[in-house]
Amino acid sequence: MTAELEADLEAAAAEGVTAPELVGHDARAFALSWAKAKGVAGPRLLLASTAAAALVGALPGVAIGLLIAYGDALSNLEQIARGYAPNDPSEAWTPPAWLALAVYVLAALVTYAGALAAVSAVLRWRLDPAAGVTVGLLARTLPLIIAAAIGLTVLFAATQGFSTEPAVVVGDLVIPAAALAAGVAGVRLCAVRRVSGAAPGQTVVMREPVL
Amino acid sequence: MHRMVGLGSSRRSQLLRGVLDACLLAVIAEQPTYGYEMTKRLAERGLDIVGEGSIYPALARVERDGLVETYMEASNGGPARKYYRLTPAGRKALQRWIADWRATSSAVDGVLGTIEAEVGRD
Numbered sequence: 001m002t003a004e005l006e007a008d009l010e011a012a013a014a015e016g017v018t019a020p021e022l023v024g025h026d027a028r029a030f031a032l033s034w035a036k037a038k039g040v041a042g043p044r045l046l047l048a049s050t051a052a053a054a055l056v057g058a059l060p061g062v063a064i065g066l067l068i069a070y071g072d073a074l075s076n077l078e079q080i081a082r083g084y085a086p087n088d089p090s091e092a093w094t095p096p097a098w099l100a101l102a103v104y105v106l107a108a109l110v111t112y113a114g115a116l117a118a119v120s121a122v123l124r125w126r127l128d129p130a131a132g133v134t135v136g137l138l139a140r141t142l143p144l145i146i147a148a149a150i151g152l153t154v155l156f157a158a159t160q161g162f163s164t165e166p167a168v169v170v171g172d173l174v175i176p177a178a179a180l181a182a183g184v185a186g187v188r189l190c191a192v193r194r195v196s197g198a199a200p201g202q203t204v205v206m207r208e209p210v211l
Numbered sequence: 212m213h214r215m216v217g218l219g220s221s222r223r224s225q226l227l228r229g230v231l232d233a234c235l236l237a238v239i240a241e242q243p244t245y246g247y248e249m250t251k252r253l254a255e256r257g258l259d260i261v262g263e264g265s266i267y268p269a270l271a272r273v274e275r276d277g278l279v280e281t282y283m284e285a286s287n288g289g290p291a292r293k294y295y296r297l298t299p300a301g302r303k304a305l306q307r308w309i310a311d312w313r314a315t316s317s318a319v320d321g322v323l324g325t326i327e328a329e330v331g332r333d
Contacts, residue, residue: 003290003291003293004245004246004267004292004293005246005267006290007245007286007289007290007291007292007293008245008246008247008292009247010286010289010290011245011247011248011286011289011292012247014289017247022247022250022264023264023267024264024265030264030267033264033265033267033268034264034267034268034271036268037267037268037269037271037272037275038271038275039271039275
């Protein structure tokens, strides 16, 4: 494509025809239209990369949530503050419900922001033409995906009696990860289809004069 | 008035969308040629509305469909140019498109021609 265009531009220039006169003023639209007709344009799906980025980005938030759920971390905060663990159980500090809720909200926010930032970074690093659409779509749907992932996990845990057996804990980790990955991959698929459908591929690319 | 000129240009470009591939095949059928030369030859025949690189995606499509084939040929002092020539499938496609165009233009003429004189009097 480059060689063909270079030769044509040179022939045109020899006759006083400028590059915009030959290929239009919107070089990007021209290049996209041509590349699409050639079958070499259009965003790649990158489903695995996008899902993996979301999982890695979500890890810090998930870690916070797991610490609270399994590590009794709020109670441990008191021990850290005191410098020792109380011998008498009655002295043990029970974290208020609002604090636990606040930490869970914080975990959800960190998960959301982390997943979104990681997906954005990976797609932009790969110069993906659907990066903006993917991130925009993900920003709107990720809360639902995360909610669905949590819901499925709680459902699974409930059926197992909220056991802390290793097999159940593994399920508690795999299920939300799989749900998040599947949800993000689905969003990515929608974004790529949307971008592919909107890319210029018409027979004639005309620019109407502003009159 | 300017708005009407703009609409006319838009209408022409819309009409051209359906026949640009056929026009390109026709130009190539006359003589193997390269992209810029095709733009010039189309413009010489009044299709100066073809521009802004619109022939390149069209050429890619007809090449992908096996209607034309390409070869490189040295130019005078410049880089080698990519020439397009018709394939047997392209020649058959051009024959079909010419027949389609004749039928379509005849039918449209039949519709528009009956009213043209009357509209022209207004």
